[in-house]
Amino acid sequence: MATGELAFHEAHAAPQSFIRKYVFSLDHKVIGLQYFFLALTAVFVGMLLSLLMRIHLIWPNVSLPLLGEIKPETYLSLLTMHGTIMVFFVLTTAPQGGFGNYFLPIQIGAADMAFPVLNMLSFWVTFLAFLALVAAFFVTGGPPLHGWTGYAPLSALQSAGPGQGAGADLWVVSIALFCLGALMSALNFITTTLDMRVKGMSLMRLPLTCWAWFITAILGLLAFGVLLAAGILLLLDRNVGTSFFVPLVVVNGQIVGHRGGSPLLWQHLFWFFGHPEVYIAILPAMGLCSQLVSVFSRKPIFGYKAMVYAMLSIGILGFMVWGHHMFMSGMSPYSAFAFSVMTMAIGVPSAIKTFNWLGTLWGGKIRFEPPMLFAIGFVSLFVTGGISGPFLAQPVLDIPLHETYFVIAHFHLIMGVASIFGIFAATYYWFPKMFGRMMNDSLAKWHFWISFVGTYAVFMPMHYYGMAAGLRRYSQSTEVAYMQGLLPLQKFITFAAFVTIAGQFIFLFNLFWSMKAGKKASDNPWEATTLEWTTATPPPHDNFGGITPVVHNGPYEYSVPGASRDYVMQTDPPMVAAGHKA
Amino acid sequence: MKSFFSTLVTDPASRGAESVAGDHSKASPSSPAILQTRLRRARLGLLVGLVGILMIFVSFSSAYVVRQGLPTLDPRSNTLVRDWFAPPLPKLLFLNTLVLLVSSATMGMARRQVARQVALGRTSVSSPHVAVDPAGTASWLVLTVVLGLSFLAGQLTVWRELAASGVYISTNPSSSFLYLLSATHGVHLLGGVFALLVACASWFLRRPIETRFVVLDVTGWYWHFMALLWVYILCLLEFAR
Numbered sequence: 043m044a045t046g047e048l049a050f051h052e053a054h055a056a057p058q059s060f061i062r063k064y065v066f067s068l069d070h071k072v073i074g075l076q077y078f079f080l081a082l083t084a085v086f087v088g089m090l091l092s093l094l095m096r097i098h099l100i101w102p103n104v105s106l107p108l109l110g111e112i113k114p115e116t117y118l119s120l121l122t123m124h125g126t127i128m129v130f131f132v133l134t135t136a137p138q139g140g141f142g143n144y145f146l147p148i149q150i151g152a153a154d155m156a157f158p159v160l161n162m163l164s165f166w167v168t169f170l171a172f173l174a175l176v177a178a179f180f181v182t183g184g185p186p187l188h189g190w191t192g193y194a195p196l197s198a199l200q201s202a203g204p205g206q207g208a209g210a211d212l213w214v215v216s217i218a219l220f221c222l223g224a225l226m227s228a229l230n231f232i233t234t235t236l237d238m239r240v241k242g243m244s245l246m247r248l249p250l251t252c253w254a255w256f257i258t259a260i261l262g263l264l265a266f267g268v269l270l271a272a273g274i275l276l277l278l279d280r281n282v283g284t285s286f287f288v289p290l291v292v293v294n295g296q297i298v299g300h301r302g303g304s305p306l307l308w309q310h311l312f313w314f315f316g317h318p319e320v321y322i323a324i325l326p327a328m329g330l331c332s333q334l335v336s337v338f339s340r341k342p343i344f345g346y347k348a349m350v351y352a353m354l355s356i357g358i359l360g361f362m363v364w365g366h367h368m369f370m371s372g373m374s375p376y377s378a379f380a381f382s383v384m385t386m387a388i389g390v391p392s393a394i395k396t397f398n399w400l401g402t403l404w405g406g407k408i409r410f411e412p413p414m415l416f417a418i419g420f421v422s423l424f425v426t427g428g429i430s431g432p433f434l435a436q437p438v439l440d441i442p443l444h445e446t447y448f449v450i451a452h453f454h455l456i457m458g459v460a461s462i463f464g465i466f467a468a469t470y471y472w473f474p475k476m477f478g479r480m481m482n483d484s485l486a487k488w489h490f491w492i493s494f495v496g497t498y499a500v501f502m503p504m505h506y507y508g509m510a511a512g513l514r515r516y517s518q519s520t521e522v523a524y525m526q527g528l529l530p531l532q533k534f535i536t537f538a539a540f541v542t543i544a545g546q547f548i549f550l551f552n553l554f555w556s557m558k559a560g561k562k563a564s565d566n567p568w569e570a571t572t573l574e575w576t577t578a579t580p581p582p583h584d585n586f587g588g589i590t591p592v593v594h595n596g597p598y599e600y601s602v603p604g605a606s607r608d609y610v611m612q613t614d615p616p617m618v619a620a621g622h623k624a
Numbered sequence: 625m626k627s628f629f630s631t632l633v634t635d636p637a638s639r640g641a642e643s644v645a646g647d648h649s650k651a652s653p654s655s656p657a658i659l660q661t662r663l664r665r666a667r668l669g670l671l672v673g674l675v676g677i678l679m680i681f682v683s684f685s686s687a688y689v690v691r692q693g694l695p696t697l698d699p700r701s702n703t704l705v706r707d708w709f710a711p712p713l714p715k716l717l718f719l720n721t722l723v724l725l726v727s728s729a730t731m732g733m734a735r736r737q738v739a740r741q742v743a744l745g746r747t748s749v750s751s752p753h754v755a756v757d758p759a760g761t762a763s764w765l766v767l768t769v770v771l772g773l774s775f776l777a778g779q780l781t782v783w784r785e786l787a788a789s790g791v792y793i794s795t796n797p798s799s800s801f802l803y804l805l806s807a808t809h810g811v812h813l814l815g816g817v818f819a820l821l822v823a824c825a826s827w828f829l830r831r832p833i834e835t836r837f838v839v840l841d842v843t844g845w846y847w848h849f850m851a852l853l854w855v856y857i858l859c860l861l862e863f864a865r
Contacts, residue, residue, distance in 0.1 A: 156665055230669075
């Protein structure tokens, strides 16, 4: 092994030129940072769009800079781009592409991903996808109106509205490219996890972050191919005149040249991808939260195996529940019942995870460092957002609530903000390892409290707004008589959004300021046990400086009786000698 | 097939530390352990990649079955009618299939040749009874490329025949799927031809025999998968009309 290892490391020498080192780099750490900064750019674009929508909702006649007065179709295009950018280029890109790329190889003791060239390609294809999407702002007609779900026939007909021409084509191309990038990335993650673990790193000694990235990659592998196929069919319907998704419809008094297609076929294909996508966004945050709750409670994670099996069953069940997005489609009540039961079954592994997080916190010596605050925030948001899930899982409740803000509140809390809190927690936790400096603690705490209180202030009232039949996707709710009475609630939400968004600039400032001026970080500032904390800060090009680590212990050995300090690194001598289970 | 899977099943945690860099490595370690590692990793990557490709075709198949069963509204009579009319498949399609299956066999021969060469190199046995012809592998490879390109040319001819008889992609849902499935398969096979050219290049540039073996091995398995996939598509088009 040793000679081969050396031979490979020599061949994997650090590149010297700027282009190979920072642009077309093969190093998983640089690629991880590229994904991270892409997501950071995307999240601010997405946030700006949501701000414009919030302003328009309470002052519908105000003229905005560059956009002028917002027409209903402009509002729909803002909504489409906000959803697409946030779901694909933030929630999918940062937790998996960013932190997964950077830390999966290090946490399993590998020098790089299994296929570094493919890894580089994944990022650049994803980047191209982002450019294609943003380009939709600058073409005739502007961005598409069909929402991030791209429902046909609206999405399939060029003549269906402004933005459904070149803008919608760019949207489909962007999604297809994103799928390609995500598939290549999933291939790399799975092969790396299965094949590149160091000696001693058995599957049941993997940190839960690695388990989460691994399961997410499997979901991505099975789901993105389906979206890619659907995207190809949609592109053909739009440009070649096929009728996969378009029935015989009349647009502006004219019968279009399609017939016989099924809009429901698009919905089935889309949601077969779309529901696992929710878990693609949230699973990495679950893995990270498990990690942080254990590290900062100084206790082993409560029920390690239960956590692994819970994540696996969430992943498997996630493929069987897509129909719960389609209760409104007129599906058979028997199918709806089956989808409903399967959906509520996901509550079981989700509850296992939640109770295990609480069980880990219970009696721990809790350190309220910024990553821990965001991890606890994640648990809170996961519970709050999750609890409305069983309501919406029942067709009898979903049908009246589906088109209201209740659904907006539900998925923003559980998929959006919870996952974003995971990204923040990961940034605060791994920043010292990535940049060699600590982030400012006071600014981080300000950021946490503004974000935590702010997001609750934004999304909790949306439940009430929805239950009062406040309709989603409506550009001007002030025009609808019964919704006028709800305007004060909308105003409160918009003002809360102003404050929350302002709070994010504290994070942005802290991020860049700390890179230059933060306190120097030690190699293991959080006293954690996993492999990334055994190497230098920031890690050298081959991750472990020519040494191949050997793992002897599990990833969550905290407060071990008889140990010289309150944690045992994964690479420390086996605990069996001291009478403990390794 | 058995050998393909048997390389994948050992657990790296018990195997020892092999966190070697991936495919951008220019090192050519020739020890059997490193060869085994590279082969296992490449095959695992391929297997995972094939699952991704399979999901695309599973989606198309499900769309095929669903679309076939859907009625459409006839605006003249205001009744629901069936709009799926599948004309007989062009005969050339079956000849193309034969060409692809033969190419799969020639690919198998190339792979077998190089595997024997590696095995002989490893045991350092040179027996006059075991004929290993280094040029043989290259010939089988070139033959596979030629057959693969012939298949693609044949598919293009089928398209032209269909177009000449007035059957275009938007003519009928059945023809939409015929064009869609053959084109998507064709693009994937073109990827296979590209991989074969890389294998040929590594052969003629006299890369270390282990590198040639790994490249040829995964290309070979990919090629067999593409042949099998085409047979499935043909069965779908022929029997699920």
